[in-house]
Amino acid sequence: DADVTQTPRNxxxxxxKRIMLECSQTKGHDRMYWYRQDPGLGLxxxxxxxxxKDINKGEISDGYSVSRQAQAKFSLSLESAIPNQxxxxxxxxxxxxxxxxxxxxxxxxxxxxx
Amino acid sequence: QKEVExxxxxxxxxxxxxxxxxxxxxxxxxxxFFWYRQYSGKSxxxxxxxxxxxxxxxxxxxxxxxxxxxxxxxxxxxxxxxxSATYLCAASPGYSxxxxxxxxxxxxxxxxP
Numbered sequence: 001d002a003d004v005t006q007t008p009r010n011x012x013x014x015x016x017k018r019i020m021l022e023c024s025q026t027k028g029h030d031r032m033y034w035y036r037q038d039p040g041l042g043l044x045x046x047x048x049x050x051x052x053k054d055i056n057k058g059e060i061s062d063g064y065s066v067s068r069q070a071q072a073k074f075s076l077s078l079e080s081a082i083p084n085q086x087x088x089x090x091x092x093x094x095x096x097x098x099x100x101x102x103x104x105x106x107x108x109x110x111x112x113x114x
Numbered sequence: 115q116k117e118v119e120x121x122x123x124x125x126x127x128x129x130x131x132x133x134x135x136x137x138x139x140x141x142x143x144x145x146x147f148f149w150y151r152q153y154s155g156k157s158x159x160x161x162x163x164x165x166x167x168x169x170x171x172x173x174x175x176x177x178x179x180x181x182x183x184x185x186x187x188x189x190x191x192x193x194x195x196x197x198s199a200t201y202l203c204a205a206s207p208g209y210s211x212x213x214x215x216x217x218x219x220x221x222x223x224x225x226x227p
Binding site: 110 | 155157163204215
C-alpha cells in the first residue's frame with residue numbers, strides 16, 4: 001500500500017456540487033498539506049495542518065475547506081465546485097524531525113468541474 | 115510574495131550530455147532547498163535536498179547552492195531518456211524540511227536520443 005493514499009484518483013463533477021477529496025497516510029507524520037497544480041503554475045498551497053488541532057490557510061484557500069479527522073486523515077472539500085477549480089490535487093505529508101526528505105506526496109486526484 | 119523562479123523550458127538536451135537546471139529564490143531567509151522530479155500526471159518525487167553553500171552529489175545528480183546569489187541549480191550527468199520530466203525547484207524558510215515549502219513552476223526537460 002502507498003504511504004499516502006488519495007481518493008478518488010479521478011473525478012468529474014458538476015458546477016455547484018459539493019465534493020470531498022480524501023487523504024490518508026501511514027507515515028506517522030504530523031504535518032499534512034493540500035496543493036493544487038495547474039499547467040504552468042506549479043504547486044500552490046491550499047491548506048496545511050501541523051497537527052490534529054492545527055489548521056491553516058495557504059495561499060489559495062478561498063472556495064475550499066478542510067478537516068483533519070485524525071493524525072492520518074486530512075480531507076479537502078469544495079463547498080460549491082466551479083470550473084476554475086479543475087486541477088490536479090495533491091496531498092503531502094512531512095515529518096518535522098526529518099531534515100532531508102521533504103514531503104511525501106500522494107498520487108494525486110484529477111478533478112474536472114463541468 | 116516569496117517566490118521561487120524557474121525557466122519553464124522546454125530544455126532539450128542530447129542523450130549522454132549534461133543537463134543544467136537553474137532556479138532563483140526571493141526569500142533570503144530560505145534555508146532548505148529541494149529538487150523534485152515529476153513525470154506527466156504523476157506526483158513529484160524528491161531527488162535532491164541541499165542546505166549548505168556548495169555542491170552536493172548523488173549519483174548522476176549534483177545540486178549546487180549559492181545563498182549570496184540566491185541561486186540553486188541541478189546538474190544531471192550522462193542524461194538518459196528516462197530523465198525527461200518536469201523538475202521542480204523548492205525552498206523552505208526553516209531548517210526543518212517540514213516547514214512550508216514554496217515551489218517553482220518547474221522546468222520541462224526533454225532528453226533527445
